[in-house]
Amino acid sequence: MGIFLGEYGQEIDHGLAWVFARPNSYTGEDVVELSCHGNAIILEAVVRTAICHGAVMAGHGEFTRRAFLNGKLDLMQVEAVVDLIQAGGQFSLENAYGHLKGSLSTAVGGLKDTLLKVLAQVEVLLDFSEEDLHVDLRQVTVGLESALAQSRQLTDSFTGSSRRHEGLAIVIVGPPNAGKSSLFNALLKENRAIVSPTPGTTRDLVEARVFVGGELYRLVDTAGLHATTDPLESEGISRALTALGAADTVFFVLDASVPWADEYFALLDSLRPNRDVVVLNKADLPKGILLPSDWPFRTVETSTISGFGTMQLIEFLRLRNRKLGQSEGIGLTRLRHYNGLVEVGQCLQRALDHPSGAIYNLECLADDLRSALEALALLQGVNVSEETLDLIFAEFCIGK
Ligand SMILES: Nc1nc2c(ncn2[C@@H]2O[C@H](COP(=O)(O)OP(=O)(O)OP(=O)(O)O)[C@@H](O)[C@H]2O)c(=O)[nH]1
Ligand SMILES: [Mg+2]
Numbered sequence: 001m002g003i004f005l006g007e008y009g010q011e012i013d014h015g016l017a018w019v020f021a022r023p024n025s026y027t028g029e030d031v032v033e034l035s036c037h038g039n040a041i042i043l044e045a046v047v048r049t050a051i052c053h054g055a056v057m058a059g060h061g062e063f064t065r066r067a068f069l070n071g072k073l074d075l076m077q078v079e080a081v082v083d084l085i086q087a088g089g090q091f092s093l094e095n096a097y098g099h100l101k102g103s104l105s106t107a108v109g110g111l112k113d114t115l116l117k118v119l120a121q122v123e124v125l126l127d128f129s130e131e132d133l134h135v136d137l138r139q140v141t142v143g144l145e146s147a148l149a150q151s152r153q154l155t156d157s158f159t160g161s162s163r164r165h166e167g168l169a170i171v172i173v174g175p176p177n178a179g180k181s182s183l184f185n186a187l188l189k190e191n192r193a194i195v196s197p198t199p200g201t202t203r204d205l206v207e208a209r210v211f212v213g214g215e216l217y218r219l220v221d222t223a224g225l226h227a228t229t230d231p232l233e234s235e236g237i238s239r240a241l242t243a244l245g246a247a248d249t250v251f252f253v254l255d256a257s258v259p260w261a262d263e264y265f266a267l268l269d270s271l272r273p274n275r276d277v278v279v280l281n282k283a284d285l286p287k288g289i290l291l292p293s294d295w296p297f298r299t300v301e302t303s304t305i306s307g308f309g310t311m312q313l314i315e316f317l318r319l320r321n322r323k324l325g326q327s328e329g330i331g332l333t334r335l336r337h338y339n340g341l342v343e344v345g346q347c348l349q350r351a352l353d354h355p356s357g358a359i360y361n362l363e364c365l366a367d368d369l370r371s372a373l374e375a376l377a378l379l380q381g382v383n384v385s386e387e388t389l390d391l392i393f394a395e396f397c398i399g400k
Contacts, residue, residue, distance in 0.1 A: 004036055057398075079392060111376055174254055174279075176226055181193035257287065
């Protein structure tokens with residue numbers, strides 16, 4: 001606790017100075033944090049005075065960059081800091097926190113240790129006679145296979161994890177005038193899509209990010225699906241079908257106040273009972289629909305006018321997310337990590353494909369192992385180019 005003096009020794013404010021001694025500070029260096037009253041004029045005066053005394057303005061991710069350069073964090077943990085700050089939902093948050101605590105770093109470090117041991121074995125074998133090779137190569141193969149399985153486990157997590165990180169795609173489809181855009185607006189709690197009593201109102205895809213039940217989703221409203229010769233409507237329907245094909249979950253909306261139409265059967269073909277929901281909308285009106293027998297789909301009645309049923313849809317999304325499982329902290333969400341580990345997998349596959357029994361092949365195997373180790377080191381941030389570092393730190397805000 002003390003008094004902040006300005007450039008000319010004048011009193012500016014009083015506040016706190018927190019001292020973090022190296023090596024236990026965030027950056028690994030001696031750090032002093034000043035806390036003063038949050039008025040922009042005071043802050044500017046304190047910063048100006050600090051600069052007069054030799055301080056420099058922080059760049060993007062300055063503190064994390066120093067922490068990285070001082071070996072407090074590896075590059076995957078640096079990326080996790082950004083992911084933690086920018087996480088839009090519970091999954092991304094837990095995943096990023098796991099990475100920050102070192103789950104991915106430990107997995108990559110474990111792979112590296114395994115490969116270093118295998119490389120050491122190969123180097124010993126290089127001194128053996130050709131006759132002895134086939135016996136001792138078995139151990140090398142076991143090590144390589146285990147490392148390949150570990151790297152594949154990580155790369156396999158990429159599709160699911162990155163989709164959840166971006167927000168699962170909830171695509172709203174159904175015949176015209178069923179209330180798709182109304183449902184879209186109700187879930188978004190915003191009048192984003194045009195709603196009108198005229199069938200065929202929505203033509204293009206309307207997409208929005210929405211935070212529902214603690215998770216981030218990409219909500220997509222689409223044109224009404226039906227047989228048409230109108231070229232504009234046809235284009236809208238073709239876009240709707242493309243979105244349907246890429247959906248993580250479909251809300252298939254029907255107007256429950258009108259009778260079932262046989263053309264719905266064809267539309268139902270693209271739905272999956274354990275993934276999608278049929279929404280019987282306009283439940284505030286007298287019921288006109290009678291669902292076919294042997295109905296396999298989960299069905300939720302809604303009224304976008306009264307709000308009835310939307311909570312049930314939200315609950316469905318929550319349960320579906322829970323079913324997908326919570327993050328175990330090692331889901332890959334970054335392309336850099338995915339590409340790096342794919343490369344590791346390719347090197348290991350090549351290493352395993354070398355026919356055994358000849359010194360020449362063993363030398364090729366050792367080369368592949370070294371390439372895999374280099375790819376792992378790049379993930380950790382060892383020998384990584386300045387350009388890559390700049391790209392990563394550009395994602396940070398000033399300071400941090
Ligand atoms: N009574 C009642 N009317 C509704 C409900 N939901 C939507 N509507 C009305 O139904 C009409 C069509 O709604 P939209 O949301 O535009 O329907 P849509 O499925 O997006 O239609 P298209 O874009 O033309 O395919 C509008 O007049 C809405 O006000 C509801 O739950 N109850
Ligand atoms: Mg619409």
